[in-house]
Amino acid sequence: MSTRSEPAQERLSAVMRERRQLLNVAYRLLGSLSDAEDVVQETYARWYALSPQQQEAVESPGAWLTKVATRICLDLLGSARARRERYVGAWLPEPVPDPAEWTTGRSAADPADRVTLDESISMAFLVVLESMTPAERVAFVLHDVFRYSFTEVAEIVGRTPGACRQLASSARRRIRASQAPTAPTARRARIVRDFKQAWEAKDIDTLISLLDPDVTTIADSGGLVAARLHPIEGAEQVARAFADVADRAPGLAILERTVNGQPGLVAQQDGVTVVVVAFDIADDRITHIWAVRNPEKLRPWSTN
Structure with a gap:
């Protein structure tokens, strides 16, 4: 026999199933896992603040949650520029590991607390997203990455479908202008492995041979550890x-790991992750290196 509580339980289950989707959207919009987690928590807090009658009146809880989460992200993106100006040194997106390597102690076994890895989460992709306006970023991520229609995007961001189409098109041009042809994963992994071995051997000549002449390295320490505050350029x-x-x-241990869905390296000192390194590779040469050293951004990489 069914009970009157069954529809409410089903709705609750449906709402909770949206958690991972919300985390994925928020991370791509913000480039920060910790901020994305806060957005998801705030989104659910607003849902549970609704009365039962108000919740029942929501035709699509998933759409409601996405709209709320995206608008919170928009507010955060609007203030991000000022926060980045106060940041010590370069700001890079927070790197995330492969799900099999996800070791954050808070909820290591919960798939809902992991970010799905694909091309839209590579460090190179996220760095380009950082150059976009908040509206461009939202329109592009929701439409091109998560396949929301422009009508749905317009409802979320409060603009017309035509305006959202133009925003996404502008963002798409930025992506195309910045992207080089992507090498197969196996080839990228081989180049990163060769870099690791040359780094361990302190073999400068081999390192140079793996680097594009105009390679750029950017380190993000947040001022919390000693690091170069300006990019390093040239092989x-x-x-x-x-x-x-x-x-x-x-004694620095350099490990091959998946960094934001791409072959990368993790360096550990006495078992503690001290830097996560992501690479961009074109024509079998490393063109960009991003080294995240800010301890606050390395939580998912902790082995504790």
């Missing part, structure tokens, strides 16, 4: 910088 300068790190950190 020889980058190679010597990595060799210098190996010289100054004896």
Whole structure:
């Protein structure tokens, strides 16, 4: 026999199933896992603040939750520029590991607390998203990544479908202008492995051979650890910088890991992750290196 509570239980289950989707949307919009988690928590808080009658009146809880989460993200993106200006050094998106390597102690076994890895989460992709206006970023991510129609996007961001189409088109041009042809994953992994071995050996000549002449390295420490505050440019300068790190950190363990869905490296000192390194590769040469050293951004990489 059915009970009157069954529809409410089904609705609750449907609402909770949206958690991972909300986390994925928020992370791509904000580039910060911790901020994305806060957005999801606030979104659910607003849902549970509704009366039972108000919840029942919501035709699609999933759409309601996405709309609320996206609008919270828009507010955060609007204030992000000022916060980034106060940030010490370069700001990079918060890296996330492969699900099999996800070790955050709070909820290590819960798939709903993990970000789905695909091309829209690579460090190169997220860095380009950072250059967009908040409206461009939202329109592009919702439509091109999550396949919401422009009518749905317009309802979420409070603009016309035509305006959202133009925003997404502008964002798409930025993406195309910044992207080089993507090498197969196996080839990228081989190049990263060669870089790892040369880094460990402090082999500057081999490092240079793996780097594009105009390679750029950007480090994000947030001012919390000693790090270069400005980009390093040029193959020889980058190679010597990595060799210098190996010289100054004896016993540094360099591990091959998946970083935002792409082959990358993780360096650990005494079992503690101290840097996560992401790469962009074109024509079998490393063109960009992003090194995240801010401890606050390395929580999912902790082995504790």
